[in-house]
Amino acid sequence: MKYYDKLIFECSKEGRCGYSLPKNAFPAAGELPQALRRQAPLDLPQVSEPDVVRHYTNLSQMNFGVDTGFYPLGSCTMKYNPKINEEMAALQGFAGLHPLMPARLTEGACKVYEEMDKALAAITGMYKFTLAPCAGAHGELTGLMLMRQYHINRGDLNRTKVIVPDSAHGTNPASAAVCGLEVVEVKSLENGRIDVEALKPLLGPDIAGIMMTNPNTLGLFETEIKTIAALVHEAGGLLYYDGANMNPLMGVVRPGDMGFDIMHLNLHKTFSTPHGGGGPGSGPVGVAQKLVDCLPSIRVSAFHGNFGVILRAYAYILSLGQEHLRKVGEYAVLSANYIKESLKDVYKLPIEGVCKHEFVFDGLINDGAHDDVPGATTLDVAKRLLDYGFHAPTIYFPLLFHQALMIEPTETESKETIDAFIDVMRKIAAEAAQDPNILHEAPHNTPISRPDETTAARNPILKYQEN
Amino acid sequence: MLDKIGVKKLDDLYSDVPAEFLHKGAYALPPAMSEQEIRDYFASLEAMNAKLKVFVGAGAYDHYTPSVIPYLCARSEFLTAYTPYQCEISQGTLRYIFEYQSLICMLTGLDVSNASLYDGPTAAAEAMKMAIACTRKKTRVLLSKGLLPQVIEVVETYARFHGVEIGYVPVADGQTSAEGLKAELAKDDVAGVIVPSVNRYGIVEDHTGFADAIHAEKGLLIEYCDPSALAVVKTPGEWDADIAIGDGQPLGLPLCYGGPYVGFMAVKKDHMRKMPGRIVGQTVDKEGRRVFVLTLQAREQHIKREKATSNICSNESLMALWVTIYLSLMGPEGLKEVNRLSCDGAHYLYSELLKTGQFEEVFPGKPFLKEFVLKPKQPKLQERLEKAGFFAALPTEEGYVSFCVTEKRTKAEIDALVKAVMEG
Numbered sequence: 069m070k071y072y073d074k075l076i077f078e079c080s081k082e083g084r085c086g087y088s089l090p091k092n093a094f095p096a097a098g099e100l101p102q103a104l105r106r107q108a109p110l111d112l113p114q115v116s117e118p119d120v121v122r123h124y125t126n127l128s129q130m131n132f133g134v135d136t137g138f139y140p141l142g143s144c145t146m147k148y149n150p151k152i153n154e155e156m157a158a159l160q161g162f163a164g165l166h167p168l169m170p171a172r173l174t175e176g177a178c179k180v181y182e183e184m185d186k187a188l189a190a191i192t193g194m195y196k197f198t199l200a201p202c203a204g205a206h207g208e209l210t211g212l213m214l215m216r217q218y219h220i221n222r223g224d225l226n227r228t229k230v231i232v233p234d235s236a237h238g239t240n241p242a243s244a245a246v247c248g249l250e251v252v253e254v255k256s257l258e259n260g261r262i263d264v265e266a267l268k269p270l271l272g273p274d275i276a277g278i279m280m281t282n283p284n285t286l287g288l289f290e291t292e293i294k295t296i297a298a299l300v301h302e303a304g305g306l307l308y309y310d311g312a313n314m315n316p317l318m319g320v321v322r323p324g325d326m327g328f329d330i331m332h333l334n335l336h337k338t339f340s341t342p343h344g345g346g347g348p349g350s351g352p353v354g355v356a357q358k359l360v361d362c363l364p365s366i367r368v369s370a371f372h373g374n375f376g377v378i379l380r381a382y383a384y385i386l387s388l389g390q391e392h393l394r395k396v397g398e399y400a401v402l403s404a405n406y407i408k409e410s411l412k413d414v415y416k417l418p419i420e421g422v423c424k425h426e427f428v429f430d431g432l433i434n435d436g437a438h439d440d441v442p443g444a445t446t447l448d449v450a451k452r453l454l455d456y457g458f459h460a461p462t463i464y465f466p467l468l469f470h471q472a473l474m475i476e477p478t479e480t481e482s483k484e485t486i487d488a489f490i491d492v493m494r495k496i497a498a499e500a501a502q503d504p505n506i507l508h509e510a511p512h513n514t515p516i517s518r519p520d521e522t523t524a525a526r527n528p529i530l531k532y533q534e535n
Numbered sequence: 536m537l538d539k540i541g542v543k544k545l546d547d548l549y550s551d552v553p554a555e556f557l558h559k560g561a562y563a564l565p566p567a568m569s570e571q572e573i574r575d576y577f578a579s580l581e582a583m584n585a586k587l588k589v590f591v592g593a594g595a596y597d598h599y600t601p602s603v604i605p606y607l608c609a610r611s612e613f614l615t616a617y618t619p620y621q622c623e624i625s626q627g628t629l630r631y632i633f634e635y636q637s638l639i640c641m642l643t644g645l646d647v648s649n650a651s652l653y654d655g656p657t658a659a660a661e662a663m664k665m666a667i668a669c670t671r672k673k674t675r676v677l678l679s680k681g682l683l684p685q686v687i688e689v690v691e692t693y694a695r696f697h698g699v700e701i702g703y704v705p706v707a708d709g710q711t712s713a714e715g716l717k718a719e720l721a722k723d724d725v726a727g728v729i730v731p732s733v734n735r736y737g738i739v740e741d742h743t744g745f746a747d748a749i750h751a752e753k754g755l756l757i758e759y760c761d762p763s764a765l766a767v768v769k770t771p772g773e774w775d776a777d778i779a780i781g782d783g784q785p786l787g788l789p790l791c792y793g794g795p796y797v798g799f800m801a802v803k804k805d806h807m808r809k810m811p812g813r814i815v816g817q818t819v820d821k822e823g824r825r826v827f828v829l830t831l832q833a834r835e836q837h838i839k840r841e842k843a844t845s846n847i848c849s850n851e852s853l854m855a856l857w858v859t860i861y862l863s864l865m866g867p868e869g870l871k872e873v874n875r876l877s878c879d880g881a882h883y884l885y886s887e888l889l890k891t892g893q894f895e896e897v898f899p900g901k902p903f904l905k906e907f908v909l910k911p912k913q914p915k916l917q918e919r920l921e922k923a924g925f926f927a928a929l930p931t932e933e934g935y936v937s938f939c940v941t942e943k944r945t946k947a948e949i950d951a952l953v954k955a956v957m958e959g
Contacts, residue, residue, distance in 0.1 A: 069624065073825060076634050076863045086864035087601055089872050093946040097882035100902050104739050104769055110867040111641050117603055120863050124607045124631070124856075131627030133615035141617060149615050152570050158605070161581030166589050166597070166926055167793030173921065176583035177792050190563040202653035202794065203849035205836070213696050242836035242846035246664070247696045251841045289551045320549060321556050336849065344853030345628035346618040346813065347651070348795035367688040370594060370654040370782065371793025379577075386576065389567025398545045405548060406536040422540075422548055451623070460621050465837070483536065514623040517821040524818035524830040528807070530647050532637040 071515040072126040077532045079123050080113035086120050130515045132459055134342070138485050140407075142426040142462040142474025143237065143285060145315045145337035150387065153341065153380035162379060167371035177375065180382055184352075187385050191393065192314075193324025194331060194354030198363055200373040204312055207332025207351025208243035208279070210368045214330055214355060215277050215306050216247065217362040224304065227276035231305075233262050235286060235466045237312055240279045249276060256468060260286040260419045264295055271299060277306035281313040282326065283424035285466045287404065287476075297327030306330060306359075311351075314338045315478065316401045316425035319394030329356045339381035350377035399479035400425040403486055407477055410490045414497035418469055425478070431471025434501045444500040446471040448507035452499070455513045456492040588948050590884075590920075590927035592906045592939030593735070594655065594683045595793065596785040598763065598873065599943050601864045604787060608857055618813075618849070622828045628852065629827035632815040635855040638862045642765040643758075643779035644772020645801035649812040651850040652798030655782025656689035659729055659759055661800065661811045661845055662780045663690050666727025666755045667699055668809050668844065669777075673726035673754070675700040677719050679711040681734030682759055684932070690729070704728065709898035710740045713748075720752050727755040727778075732771070733764050737881075737906030737937070738898060746775035755806075761785050762799065762858075764904055766870040771801070778802045787861035788854060797854035808834060811845030876942035877905035880949060884940050885909075887953045897935055908935035913959060923955035 099105070115123070139146035157163070162177065171178050185197045201207040212230065219227045230249040232240045234256055241251045252270055257263045261284070278300050282290045290296065300307055309323040309331035315338050317323070323331050335341050336349035343349075350373060355363065388396065401424050408417065408427045415429040436443030444452075450460035450473070462474040477486055499506050511517065542548060549557060568576065589597040608614065612627060619625030619632075632650045639648035652658040663676045676694065678687055680703055694701045702725070705715040711730045719725065728749050733739050746756045757778040758771035763785035771779035783797040802810055808831065816830035836843040865873065885907050888894050894909040908931060916928040916936055928936035940949065 071626075071824065075630065075637075076859070077637065085866045085869055086603065087866075087869040087872075089599070089869065089876060089942060090945070092876055092879060094876075094879035094883040097879045100739060100767065100904075101741075103743065104741060104902060106765065106767055106770055107773055108644055108770060110766055110870065112638065112865070112867045112870065113863050114866040114868075115863050117601075117864065120860060121603060121607065123863075124613075124860060125610070127627040127630050128607075128610045128612035129627065130624075130630070131612040131616050132621075132624035133612045133617075135611035135615045139617060144617065146617055152573055154609065154614075156573065156577045159577060159581045161584050161586065163789040163791050164586070164589075164597075165584055165792040166591055166790050167595050168591060168593055168929060169585070169587075169792075169926055173585035173587065173926070174792065176580040179580055179583065187564055202657070202851070203847070205846045205848045206653060206657070209846055213692065216696060238835075238837040238840050238843070239846050239848050241841035242839070242843045245841040245843070246693070246846045248698045289549075291551055291553070293556075294553060319562065320558060321552055322558055325558065326556050342614045342853075343617050343849075344851075345613055345616040345625070345632075345856070346852035347849040348851045348854060349849040365692075367685070367692050368657070369689065369794070370656045370685050370796065374794040375792040376789075376795050383573055383577065386565065386568045386573055387570070388564075390561055390564040391567045393562055393564065398548065401548045402536055402540075402545060405540045405542075409539050409541070422542070422551055450621070454621060454624050459617065459624070511623050515626055516623055516824060516826045519622055519820045519826045519828045520818045521828055521830070524816040524828050525833075528814075528830060529817040530633075530636055530807075530814060530830075531640045532634070 069130055069515045072130060074123060075532055076113045076115060076123055079115050079119050082114055084114045084116045086115055086117040137457050138481055138489055139459040140461045140475045140477055140489060141459060142476040143312060144462065145476060145478055147340055147478040148480035149340055149342040150384060153383040156383045157376045157379040180379060184378055184382050188333060188352055188354060192331060192354050193322030195357040196360050197352045197354045199352045199378055200369045201351035201353055202369055202374050203347060203349035204332060204334040204351045205239040205243055206368065207353045208239055208310065209246055210353045210366060211308050211330040211332050212243055212247040212249060213366050214359055214362045215308060217365060218306065218359050219276055221362060226274055229274050230276050231270055231278040233280065235284050235468055236279060237285060237310060240310060260288045261290055261292060262296060264292050268299060271303035273304065275303055275305045277308055279308040279310060281310035283313050283316060286419065286428050287423040287426035289424055293326050312337060316397050318396035320397040329359060335377050335381040340384040341377050341380040348374050348377055350374045396479050403477040403481060407475055407486060407490060411493050414494060426474060426476035428469060429473045430469040431473060432497055432500050435471055436504060442501055442504045444504045444507040446473045448510060449473060449496055452496050452507045452510035454511040458489055458492060587924055587926040590925055590938050590940065590952060591929045593929055593937055594685055595790050596941055597790055597943055598785055598787055598941050600787045600789060603864060604857055604860045607860055608853060613856055614853065619829060626827060629815050631856050631859050633817065633827050635859040636815060638859060639799050639801050642762050643801040644770035645779050646804040647807045648801040649810050649814050651852060651855040652800055652812055652847060653851060654796045654798045656686045658780040658798030658800050659686050660690050660693035662729065662757045662778045663694060663699060664697060665809050666757065669755060669806055670726040670753060673724050675702055675724045676726055677702045677704050677728040679704045679730040681706045681711045681731050682729060683735050686759060709736055709738045709901045710734060713744060716745060717748055720748055725752055725754040727757050729757040729759055732758050732760040732768060733904060736898060736908045737903040739768050739902045739904060742774045763873060767874045777806060783858045786858045788857055795851055795854050797851040797858060809844055812847050812850055873942050874904060877940055880940035880944055881905045881907060884938060884949050888956060891953065891957050893956060905941060906939040908937045911936050919959060920955055925952050925955060927952060
């Protein structure tokens with residue numbers, strides 16, 4: 069990767085362009101009335117096609133992707149994105165379909181939706197899916213709307229609170245707030261699981277439901293799920309499953325069987341569609357049979373959701389088929405446990421035992437917290453990993469530990485890659501003990517060094533300004 | 536690997552899962568397909584879809600996509616990258632988002648853009664929430680009946696659960712009624728008003744006096760725009776709007792049966808810290824080089840949880856790149872030319888359709904660009920045109936039919952469409 073400084077505006081030269089449009093064969097329509105016309109100059113860049121191609125190619129070379137290297141990124145399942153999926157999504161018979169074409173004209177697309185619905189239902193044990201949500205958080209919001217609608221339809225209007233564990237993804241409480249629900253936090257036990265005794269007094273006629281992910285954000289299976297489901301249902305609430313952590317359960321356990329009533333999936337995580345630098349995603353929502361009637365009243369996106377993403381995910385499901393589904397879950401869990409056991413003598417493992425697809429270290433054993441022993445923080449470790457060609461893990465989440473460092477390898481990495489990662493993590497631990505400054509100042513080999521984020525927030529420059 | 540972990544077999548890794556939850560038997564999925572089988576199967580699905588010339592817009596427009604865009608967006612450094620939290624290895628993503636934000640500000644004439652939202656209707660829903668957050672105690676948001684139906688429905692869905700009351704401004708003579716707006720504003724409590732820059736009938740709206748009337752009641756003016764049309768129509772900034780929103784799809788994104796598209800939002804600087812979504816800012820690194828980072832994150836869900844301005848996390852980053860490259864290639868002249876070709880083509884179709892004697896004008900003399908409605912004299916026009924190879928004459932709630940012409944439609948295609956109408 070090399071530093072490249074230009075912005076597209078700085079490639080601009082008056083009179084250049086990069087398009088090719090047909091000659092105008094029509095009589096000229098009249099101009100818009102003056103009062104409705106744009107007055108301001110249109111300062112778009114003027115760039116030739118080769119200059120555009122070079123500029124964005126140069127930009128791309130400052131980026132790290134799954135195709136570049138390993139992403140041990142907890143809570144965000146960054147697995148390999150098979151290329152056949154891209155080819156299928158680009159087919160003109162799909163890409164050229166107008167979303168308002170009636171079903172009689174789009175039988176192929178409708179069949180994809182039907183089969184995808186069935187496949188996701190089979191994988192998760194839910195009854196029916198809507199594919200309209202465009203991302204995971206969008207799915208959460210849709211799922212919570214369905215939760216509230218279910219209670220409203222039964223005339224049960226006082227269920228205005230939702231229980232969220234303190235270890236939950238930030239989107240959970242945020243989605244609840246957008247949905248008009250009050251968040252009630254339930255604490256975790258020292259072993260990382262939900263405290264069932266603390267949950268009991270929270271349950272009552274004002275509780276719409278509980279949002280959980282299982283395994284939770286520590287990568288630990290909620291062993292009391294059966295009890296929790298029974299308690300919540302007994303109190304008249306519903307169970308929401310945050311599908312961000314579905315990967316270890318693929319082919320092994322189904323959320324529907326554990327008692328969950330509503331869930332979302334992240335097709336851009338579990339189902340291998342590319343993350344695109346932050347989207348597009350797709351967040352299908354599945355419901356139990358008793359919620360099916362609530363689906364038609366909730367419209368959350370322009371048309372049918374992110375069809376292009378759904379096509380990719382469907383190609384992935386077909387490539388796994390019945391035979392290979394279980395390998396996804398098992399190998400993801402195998403890789404995570406292998407890394408955990410290989411590093412726990414140099415990184416603090418706060419909770420022992422078998423994990424699922426991910427686990428959390430509470431920083432280095434030599435964490436730099438004591439003046440007399442050299443060490444480094446989780447941020448330092450993350451930044452140093454970049455020097456060695458790995459993406460950083462998710463850091464400082466979950467909030468249960470001060471130096472949280474969350475590792476998720478996924479099933480698509482070879483043992484050789486994983487061993488190389490373990491070696492580097494051990495090397496970094498050794499560096500932290502011997503010469504922690506190398507870590508404090510990392511990264512050293514990336515196109516840029518650590519940025520001044522304080523100034524960025526204090527004096528925001530959020531668009532191009534000519535000097 | 537199992538030895539290192541200290542277990543004997545893969546099943547042991549699930550020993551903490553109660554046995555009753557371990558799935559027994561096969562999953563109800565089709566057998567695994569090879570790559571060739573997937574190709575063949577998708578080809579068979581693709582063949583089940585009709586291949587028609589598109590003469591419909593209504594929120595999704597069949598504009599031309601320069602071949603450079605899919606080529607560059609397929610670069611795996613962009614395609615397979617994660618959200619740019621690790622800025623040292625994400626300068627590519629961060630820079631194009633910064634460019635995207637700058638371009639959205641140029642188009643809309645407003646100060647600050649975010650890094651993208653899901654689509655136009657959800658951007659409108661976010662703007663509705665933002666109006667409530669910016670104006671504190673107010674509880675009502677007004678929607679113009681001239682907005683696209685999908686925008687109204689999505690905003691209504693969000694509002695119902697978010698506890699926002701929705702009011703409506705009627706359409707009179709083909710555009711959002713100034714009198715209707717004043718009547719609604721007089722009822723008090725209005726946090727914001729969402730109006731279309733170009734409405735569901737394709738008419739370019741006149742919003743003279745809207746901002747003053749709304750600002751007098753301390754509400755926000757929110758303009759829902761077609762970003763392509765902003766090259767030629769008065770901008771949200773020029774209407775003195777507080778927020779501009781819309782769908783970036785007309786900027787060269789394939790129709791793709793409705794997604795992925797990209798919602799955009801730009802606001803006046805005062806409202807910057809109430810904005811939903813990610814924002815990229817410029818700063819320097821330790822060597823003093825210009826670099827880009829995600830900034831103002833104290834608004835976001837991963838920091839503020841239930842107090843965040845929105846729940847949005849993943850957005851439509853790659854589609855923002857698509858839009859950025861589109862605008863870079865087209866430049867000011869290209870975007871204006873797209874408007875000119877579409878507008879001239881649409882007006883040609885409009886007059887040719889009227890000549891057939893099979894339509895009545897609905898809004899004579901009202902200014903439109905690429906899209907318009909007419910009242911058909913014969914029923915089932917859409918179905919008849921389908922048989923002739925056209926997706927056209929989309930029926931509206933009011934009993935009109937809607938047509939759209941983009942620069943992709945040739946004169947020969949338009950003449951053939953008109954011929955099909957006449958042959959009925």
